[in-house]
């Protein structure tokens with residue numbers, strides 16, 4: 353297992369439509385949680401950070417309405433986004449969701465997406481649209497199948513991978529449970545790798561080398 357650990361997680365700010373985002377984190381790394389409402393995005397952040405008061409969660413969908421930034425190890429951001437597919441939401445609110453997401457996704461600060469799927473359910477049409485967006489814009493992603501505790505141990509890996517396949521992705525998703533922290537080590541290791549890789553990319557290309565290449 354990797355030696356990456358979350359030593360500190362601090363809520364920084366919430367951003368709504370038209371409000372400013374915080375300055376990018378020192379490492380430039382920003383990992384955002386996307387997925388349908390109620391899939392467990394806020395719970396995943398809490399479980400990873402071992403702090404159940406960090407992000408607000410709720411049994412009823414539509415809890416997270418703003419973009420919430422959490423600074424990890426004073427180094428990179430985890431970002432909690434509002435979920436989609438909340439059928440009961442009024443039309444105006446769904447339009448707001450679209451604008452909020454479009455603004456954020458086009459801001460160019462996001463470096464990786466954790467896309468969450470409920471391990472028990474087939475991906476929805478909206479999940480597939482979201483995934484197509486991710487692929488179209490070439491955003492690096494990791495698939496996480498949430499609520500793994502709802503299935504028997506023997507079925508989890510297969511169900512997680514099947515959900516990924518139905519999405520149209522390579523058939524690999526990390527089964528995760530915010531109830532019993534199954535998958536936590538794997539997601540933390542992934543986070544450490546994302547963090548390091550990004551730094552490597554940023555530090556190996558020096559402006560001088562770019563200039564030499566152009567000449």
Ligand SMILES: Nc1nc2c(ncn2[C@@H]2O[C@H](COP(=O)(O)OP(=O)(O)OP(=O)(O)O)[C@@H](O)[C@H]2O)c(=O)[nH]1
Nearest residue numbers: 390391392393394395409410411414415416435530
């Ligand atoms: N059994 C189980 N329940 C979970 C798990 N993760 C989340 N939940 C429950 O699912 C519900 C929704 O969780 P949230 O984390 O608020 O979901 P969300 O994706 O942030 O939802 P929105 O903010 O509405 O988009 C809550 O009742 C959580 O307790 C899990 O791994 N296992």
Ligand SMILES: [Mg+2]
Nearest residue numbers: 393394415416
């Ligand atoms: Mg939430």
